[in-house]
Amino acid sequence: xxxxxxxxxxxxxxxxxxxxxxxxxxxxxxxxxxxxxxxxxxxxxxxxxxxxxxxxxxxxxxxxxxxxxxxxxxxxxxxxxxxxxxxxxxxxxxxxxxxxxxxxxxxxxxxxxxx
Amino acid sequence: xxxxxxxxxxxxxxxxxxxxxxxxxxxxxxxxxxxxxxxxxxxxxxxxxxxxxxxxxxxxxxxxxxxxxxxxxxxxxxxxxxxxxxxxxxxxxxxxxxxxxxxxxxxxxxxxxxxxx
Numbered sequence: 001x002x003x004x005x006x007x008x009x010x011x012x013x014x015x016x017x018x019x020x021x022x023x024x025x026x027x028x029x030x031x032x033x034x035x036x037x038x039x040x041x042x043x044x045x046x047x048x049x050x051x052x053x054x055x056x057x058x059x060x061x062x063x064x065x066x067x068x069x070x071x072x073x074x075x076x077x078x079x080x081x082x083x084x085x086x087x088x089x090x091x092x093x094x095x096x097x098x099x100x101x102x103x104x105x106x107x108x109x110x111x112x113x114x115x
Numbered sequence: 116x117x118x119x120x121x122x123x124x125x126x127x128x129x130x131x132x133x134x135x136x137x138x139x140x141x142x143x144x145x146x147x148x149x150x151x152x153x154x155x156x157x158x159x160x161x162x163x164x165x166x167x168x169x170x171x172x173x174x175x176x177x178x179x180x181x182x183x184x185x186x187x188x189x190x191x192x193x194x195x196x197x198x199x200x201x202x203x204x205x206x207x208x209x210x211x212x213x214x215x216x217x218x219x220x221x222x223x224x225x226x227x228x229x230x231x232x
Contacts, residue, residue, distance in 0.1 A: 033219060040124070042206060042224040058219070088158060092220070101148060101167070104210075104220055106160045 003027050006091050006107035013081050013114055021076045021110050023091030029105070030096050032074040036060060037088040037109075046089075049074055050096065081114045088112075117142045119209050121223035128197055129231050136192040136226050138207030144168075146212030149183065149190045150220070154204040166190065168212075197230045204228070 004025045013019050023032065030051050035043040045058030047066040055066060063085060065077045078085055091107040118141040128134045140149065151163040164174060166183055174181045178195045194201055207223045 031218070035222075040224060042121075042222040043208075044222075045219055048219055090160065094218070094220075096218075101165075101210075101212075103148070103150065103162065103165045106162075108159050111158070 002108065004091055004093055004105050004107040006089075006110050008110060009108065010111045011113070013112070015082055015114055017081050019078045019081055019112070021078075021089055021091075021112070023074045023076070023107055025072050025091075025093045025105070027093050027095075027105055028071075029093035030071060031094045032068065033092040033094075033104075034058075034064075034066060034074070034076045035090040035092065037090065043090060046076065078112075078114075081112075083114045086112060086114045117144075117147075117209050117211055117221045119207050119221055119223035121207055121226050123226045124224070125227045125229070127229045127231065130199060131196050132230075133193060133195050134197050134228065134230075136194075136205050136207075136228070138190045138192065138223060140188050140190065140207070140209045142188075142209060142211055144211040148210045148212070150206075150208040150210070151181065151190075151192050152206045152208065154206065154225070156203070160206075163192075194228075197228075199230050199232055202228060202230045 007022045033048040034046040037043045044060050049055050049068045067075045089110045092104045094104045120139045147168045149166045153161040180193045182191045204225045204227050206225045208220050210220045
């Protein structure tokens, strides 16, 4: 099983629908992140969470919300999807322990299309 | 604020050519981490290397090598004798040590490498 699992892998949804992307991890990491990738723009941070009670906005949080249900689970919601949110979404985790820092673990991505 | 610039957007080479992918970063922190990731057409992110700011030794892994120069804030990636399987999007990324909001990973916009047979 993958260390970081994203579901669904692919999703097509209609404009205006609510959709949730889920991320679960078995790494035991306390930090979790949601990124969005658009061609030519790289990966941009949507939201991040350093523990269950800590949620922070990233650089492009408008139109998104998140929920950290447990240390291992971090969900991203689009309350009312729009075509502009068509993108590849990645969940990532990291450990707060930086001695040594072991880097980030990424999920396989969720390809979302809003029609 | 931390920033990563990958000025090259697309590079096309013929197989067996050497190719260098450039990465320039900005940070106010003295301790930070630099990364390179590969994204093949299948879409997943493949971790290639992590380097901390105190380790300026260049690294070689098979056909891959990395040149870290703090004086020019650059962390360039060279593929020697490129192969078609190297065709992918390559991302450079930076994470600062100070923790808090700055411990997030900031990506460059990526470089699309095409290796032709």
